[in-house]
Amino acid sequence: MEPNEIQEFSEHLKEAGEHGGESLTTISLAISILAVLVAMVTVLGHRTHTEAVLQQARAADQWNEYQAKKIRSDNTQVAIDMLRLQANPNQAAVEKKIEDYTAHLEKWKEDLAEEQKKAKEFEADVVHAEAQASHFDLGEAMLQISVVLCSITLFTRRKLYFFLGVSIGAVGLLFAASAFLIRA
Numbered sequence: 001m002e003p004n005e006i007q008e009f010s011e012h013l014k015e016a017g018e019h020g021g022e023s024l025t026t027i028s029l030a031i032s033i034l035a036v037l038v039a040m041v042t043v044l045g046h047r048t049h050t051e052a053v054l055q056q057a058r059a060a061d062q063w064n065e066y067q068a069k070k071i072r073s074d075n076t077q078v079a080i081d082m083l084r085l086q087a088n089p090n091q092a093a094v095e096k097k098i099e100d101y102t103a104h105l106e107k108w109k110e111d112l113a114e115e116q117k118k119a120k121e122f123e124a125d126v127v128h129a130e131a132q133a134s135h136f137d138l139g140e141a142m143l144q145i146s147v148v149l150c151s152i153t154l155f156t157r158r159k160l161y162f163f164l165g166v167s168i169g170a171v172g173l174l175f176a177a178s179a180f181l182i183r184a
Contacts, residue, residue: 073108146168151165
């Protein structure tokens with residue numbers, strides 16, 4: 001509900017409350033609580049979507065770093081191969097250079113494995129955040145539906161809408177809460 005809708009709604013409740021008694025107070029309180037829950041779940045959903053986007057960017061950066069090191073490693077291997085193929089009167093200097101390059105390659109192999117591991121962890125975080133966000137989104141939708149159904153009660157004076165709205169709201173709240181149970 002938008003702020004101006006809530007204001008109009010509360011004015012309508014005041015008018016109806018004079019004629020409807022205690023049940024309208026209960027319904028209006030339930031609607032207010034549901035509206036607060038909608039706002040909370042909406043914020044959680046938005047934050048989780050943002051987290052997924054940030055983790056995706058981190059994963060992409062990590063893969064870029066992996067690729068850069070992989071390219072350097074491949075280029076160094078080509079340099080080693082070229083040095084081995086050349087006839088050179090100063091073979092000792094060539095062998096020294098090959099040893100240096102080989103040491104770099106060994107270090108980069110470890111770095112590549114670490115970069116790949118980090119990138120996969122970030123990707124797993126993205127999947128986790130997206131799964132959580134889906135639960136928050138579904139919970140939010142169900143809570144919004146529950147607010148509308150409870151509001152219909154005020155116009156129709158049929159408590160069936162109220163009970164249905166509260167029930168759907170409880171299910172929506174359970175969906176939203178289940179987002180916290182999702183394991184990474």
